[in-house]
Amino acid sequence: MPVAIYTAILRLPRRCAPRNDNGWSAFMEFITNSPAETEAVGQALAKILTPGAVIAYRGDLGAGKTAFTRGLARGLGSAEQVTSPTYTIVNEYLSGRMPLFHFDMYRLRSADELFDIGWEDYLDRGGVCAVEWSENVIDALEDPIVVNIEKLGEDSRCITVTGGNTSDLSL
Ligand SMILES: Nc1ncnc2c1ncn2[C@@H]1O[C@H](COP(=O)(O)OP(=O)(O)OP(=O)(O)O)[C@@H](O)[C@H]1O
Ligand SMILES: [Mg+2]
Numbered sequence: 001m002p003v004a005i006y007t008a009i010l011r012l013p014r015r016c017a018p019r020n021d022n023g024w025s026a027f028m029e030f031i032t033n034s035p036a037e038t039e040a041v042g043q044a045l046a047k048i049l050t051p052g053a054v055i056a057y058r059g060d061l062g063a064g065k066t067a068f069t070r071g072l073a074r075g076l077g078s079a080e081q082v083t084s085p086t087y088t089i090v091n092e093y094l095s096g097r098m099p100l101f102h103f104d105m106y107r108l109r110s111a112d113e114l115f116d117i118g119w120e121d122y123l124d125r126g127g128v129c130a131v132e133w134s135e136n137v138i139d140a141l142e143d144p145i146v147v148n149i150e151k152l153g154e155d156s157r158c159i160t161v162t163g164g165n166t167s168d169l170s171l
Contacts, residue, residue, distance in 0.1 A: 042071025056134035099127030111140035
């Protein structure tokens with residue numbers, strides 16, 4: 001198991017024991033107590049993602065979806081500043097080991113509107129697509145890794161990661 005992933009995971013309380021060589025199972029749950037800890041989970045997950053992976057976030061306003069994405073960027077090796085794509089719909093980070101496309105689907109009303117933003121083209125570019133407000137387009141996402149972030153308190157979050165296509169998590 002890569003040391004960075006092992007330590008990032010073991011630092012945090014979790015309720016599901018790792019089941020594969022990478023330290024991930026098809027369902028894992030973490031409790032975080034700061035944005036930095038949420039980023040650490042994203043960073044650890046990024047290390048085992050493969051090109052074409054789709055992350056579908058679920059979680060309220062201010063849950064920590066953008067914070068998690070910041071960790072994904074770090075884990076892919078990008079030092080770029082990650083900001084919310086609320087007004088742009090998608091932000092691209094191209095300096096890591098593969099591209100990261102960070103979407104905010106809050107203003108999309110249906111999966112049909114995905115064609116207008118060129119979703120298929122992004123999928124074809126061999127990167128990771130991380131999708132905030134995936135609920136609005138969930139029908140169109142194939143085998144996403146679902147990352148659910150629930151607020152437990154001001155600074156604590158419950159994060160569950162569920163692998164859609166388990167091969168994405170190298171199981
Ligand atoms: N454990 C935690 N994990 C993540 N964020 C936390 C945590 N504790 C507090 N926070 C705070 O919660 C907020 C999370 O904001 P963030 O922009 O990541 O949320 P979001 O889910 O992307 O929201 P939106 O739907 O508005 O885009 C930040 O202000 C952050 O400082
Ligand atoms: Mg956000």
